[in-house]
Amino acid sequence: MPMAPAPKEIAERLAALARACHARGWALGSSGNFSAVAGRDPLRLAITPSGVDKGRLAAAEIVEIDGTGRQVAGSGRPSAETALHLTVVRARGAGAVCHTHSLWSTLLSERCAAGGGLAIEGLEMLKGLSGVASHRHREWLPVIDNDQDWERAAPGVERMLAEQPALHGFLIRGHGLYTWGRDLDEAQRHLEVLEFLIELLARRGGADAVREGPWPS
Numbered sequence: 732m733p734m735a736p737a738p739k740e741i742a743e744r745l746a747a748l749a750r751a752c753h754a755r756g757w758a759l760g761s762s763g764n765f766s767a768v769a770g771r772d773p774l775r776l777a778i779t780p781s782g783v784d785k786g787r788l789a790a791a792e793i794v795e796i797d798g799t800g801r802q803v804a805g806s807g808r809p810s811a812e813t814a815l816h817l818t819v820v821r822a823r824g825a826g827a828v829c830h831t832h833s834l835w836s837t838l839l840s841e842r843c844a845a846g847g848g849l850a851i852e853g854l855e856m857l858k859g860l861s862g863v864a865s866h867r868h869r870e871w872l873p874v875i876d877n878d879q880d881w882e883r884a885a886p887g888v889e890r891m892l893a894e895q896p897a898l899h900g901f902l903i904r905g906h907g908l909y910t911w912g913r914d915l916d917e918a919q920r921h922l923e924v925l926e927f928l929i930e931l932l933a934r935r936g937g938a939d940a941v942r943e944g945p946w947p948s
């Protein structure tokens with residue numbers, strides 16, 4: 732029997748977000764994934780399908796998974812990075828997760844990998860991140876290694892998120908950005924803010940532009 736589609740309103744918003752990110756060059760081809768919690772008890776996550784061009788993604792193609800990653804609705808195949816979305820939702824209590832493969836995040840993730848990440852400070856745009864009230868805030872964006880088996884790598888990501896509760900996102904080396912929010916509105920805002928800041932730092936270029944290494948506590 733064919734599976735029921737994911738909840739309509741969430742599916743429409745996820746598909747529209749994916750198409751908008753494709754249009755901005757942040758999720759070209761079938762790259763990137765977007766998800767939103769459709770139910771908490773039991774956990775249900777609506778997520779973009781694997782292998783579908785984000786520029787043409789339709790709401791009907793959004794799939795729904797349970798807390799173990801098992802598909803419970805929708806006809807597409809869940810993303811290969813489903814395990815990371817579930818990890819962020821659990822570790823952060825997030826209501827939505829955005830993952831992009833922008834040129835600038837890919838470039839900066841490689842440039843900053845040796846230092847474990849990059850710090851961003853002194854920029855007004857930082858105030859778009861939840862809980863940040865001043866441009867003097869120092870935002871730490873860790874870089875983790877890329878992996879093709881996120882089921883296996885997810886526990887390490889979960890540990891990092893537990894150990895660094897102030898994070899708003901992280902980069903995967905040579906791959907892209909993950910960020911999240913309490914709902915889709917906040918996740919989208921964090922995505923726009925972080926993509927702006929990442930592009931700014933990457934365009935500045937040079938060793939001075941990116942302060943590497945974890946911040947002193």
Ligand SMILES: [Zn+2]
Pocket residue numbers: 762763764812830831832906907
């Ligand atoms: Zn990816």
